[in-house]
Amino acid sequence: MSAHFPENVYRSPYEWISVAAYSTTAVSVAHLPVPPTIAYGSLAIFSLVSVKRALSALRIMRFRKNIRKLPYYALTADEIPSSDKALFLGKGFRWTQTHTQRLFMVRQPENDGLRNPSKLYKAARKHEIETMGTDWISRITRKSAWWNPVAPLPPVGGSPELHGIEIEEDDIWEDLGERVGHKVVLGTTRVGKTRLCETMIVQDIRRGDVTIAFDPKGDADLMTRMYVESQKSNRPFYMFHLGFPEYSCRYNPIGDYGRITEVATRIANQLPSEGQSAAFRDFVWRFVNVLTKTMEGLSIKPSYENIYKSAANVDELAGDYFKKILDKHHPGWEKDFDNFDMPESEAKSAVKTGRNLDTMKLGSFLKAKKHNEPLIDALGGILSNDRSYFEKLVSSLYPLLEKLTTGEVAKLISPDTEDLSDPRIIMDWRKVMESNAVVYIGLDSLSDAEVAAAVGNAMFADLTSLAGQIYKFGHGVGQSGKTQKRKVSIHADEFNELIGDEFIPLLNKAGGAGYQVTVYTQTWKDVEAKIGSPAKAGQIGGNLNTMIMLRVKTVETAEMLTNQLPEVKIMTSTLVSRAGDVAFPDSHEDFSSGNEDRIGAETVPMLTPADLTQLPKGQAFALIEGGQLYKIRLPLPKKDKQEEIPAHIGEMAADMREVYRLSRPSAEENAFTEEVVMPSNTSAWYMNSLPLKFLFLPFKAAYTLFLIVLLIFGSSVLTQNYFGTGNLLEDEIKWPESVGHDAFPGKEVDDTINLQIARLSYKGLKTVFFDLTLVNESLKAKSEADFGYKFKNYLVPRMKYLQQFDTTLKVISFVWEIGH
Known part of the structure; x- marks a missing residue:
């Protein structure tokens, strides 16, 4: 990696070329005619360098793979970590300038193949749509398994590279x-x-x-x-x-307060406050506040139902309050009241305004008794207004209270504390x-x-x-x-x-x-x-x-986070090519040309609003602990063990799912579980994140040839050994030696490196296919057990093809030996 330009972790893993070269050199040195100390010392050094380069290549491959396939991450509720010191948010990493640089790199056109699905993946999805997923091919391509290179990715949308640019994740705690x-x-x-x-x-x-x-x-x-x-x-x-009052506990939203004025505030705040509505809301606040103070004086606990009842019958409420005041301060007032004549003007006013005459007379009687109290004056002010006119002033209150006191909800939010037949707490x-x-x-x-x-x-x-x-x-x-x-x-x-x-x-x-x-x-x-x-x-x-x-979905919302982030510098590389005529006629040169790679620094936002509008589902940016930016992904819900819950809770949960029909899937139905392939839940990474074409071409060819030889050898030797051909395996190992004697008469080919490699390869294959798997011993038994019987009946009709495999193996071995 350059000291002046950040490492490009999304390039092809060219280290595999070095790995192949160092590995070949290590094996070759071990077989050269040199002292054992030098041979084995060189073998160790070259092997260590090869391992180091291999680790570097694997790291590059992880970065490339991580762009589209994150490690599967799901937790049951019991597995969610908790602490007395911090709050767990998910898995992720702290976002720094390095990640802004990587995001810039991975979005370059040459890396489109890393971010976009392969052609084979698209073909599999297209086939599933065309066939409605009913045929056997679709069932295979939809399977979440390590051998499936086109397993479907989770439907989370967004730009997966936003989290895939970092391969080292930690638990994020606040x-x-x-x-x-x-x-x-x-x-x-x-x-x-x-x-x-x-x-x-x-x-x-x-x-x-x-x-x-x-x-x-x-x-x-x-x-x-x-x-x-x-x-x-x-x-x-x-x-x-509120939607299930039969299961719910009861609660009086305006029954508890620190100051009596809070009741009026809680009710009036639900009314419109824009424009002229603000003045009417003030009328409502004063009206409700007077009602609440009066109810408190009468030891009536405020509730929506009681407020509505009092608002509709303010005359009756005021009359009850007046009587209580008279009982408290003027015992025996009834006799004086019977002899009291209300002033004619006030009587006419009561008739005109539509108010209750008895209540108006009580108010006038209190005035005559010289009993002054702000609440009495406030009630008198309300009663002095024309009933229909005053109701227009507070008309916005009644629809709200009507909604809050209708149906089963009324008993829920206006509980009757004296109703012992209601078991709800x-x-x-x-x-x-x-x-x-x-x-x-x-x-x-x-x-x-x-x-x-x-x-x-x-x-x-x-x-x-x-x-x-x-x-x-x-x-x-x-x-x-x-x-x-x-x-x-x-x-x-x-x-x-x-x-x-x-x-x-x-x-x-x-x-x-x-x-x-x-x-x-x-x-x-x-x-x-x-x-x-x-x-x-x-x-x-x-x-x-x-x-x-x-x-x-809105830039304004995204800017609430991005505007709090600093700008950072990223490194850019520009390729410049130039050619032109020479300016001096006496020069022996006809033209000049040049190529340059210019490296420069560019100031960019650490994160843009567009990045926040492209986040996949279940991923987030977190600005915590004084403006530190973290990229996190949430644990997906994992199927949990069945918990015991009371019947009424279970019935209510079932009703909620039916009534609201939430699109949030349950754990067993979740689209992000193991039943549907998750990022890196399959090891078949080679088709989507790192196609073989990105590897070094000779290495790819050698890898493919090795797989072919391995298949042919296994089929040939397995079949011949099963049908008891004696020491065929040992003969196969000696066969390249005889070919070498025939091809190079008079030469000591016995100890050539080529023949030693051939022997080691055959012996290695024999160990893998027979000694480690115990297949050789089970095949030599010649029993008529179910396994042997079925195996034999399967292979006998195909002997001709297996013999062709064996012949092909010999031809490949012969050509390979002659070539060396």
């Missing part, structure tokens, strides 16, 4: 200290996000973190894996699913933290995205509120004993469907409470569209310190 900086995983649909999510969730559960997964789509395999891992760790498992986040539980949240966004977003956002807001309390008081707030500090791992798949203003403080400040958030989305534009503001989207992105990017 330090757990980086997790509190949060992580974003970007990738288009069906490229491996859920598999990566599952890999990290399994480790989080085993590590003992409180693990919460938000799954808007509904992945049955993820849900069952979380259940199995929680049971192995002897931890509680909560499953909340009620989940709350504080209980989850205290019990160190594992939680799966299925939001069924495919059925109703608005309800899913509302519940998901409310959950995020609930978790943020709890994080504030944990940050101030620790995990043991409200408990007498000391509670262990816990890590809370939150995984939000398709988080662009769930994101809202509540998510920003969760990322900004929840790290101090032990929260470590990992979010998954397809493009960053989805986040901007959902949040409604590029500035807010940038604020969210600024709090996601670790980035893992699988294949993406």
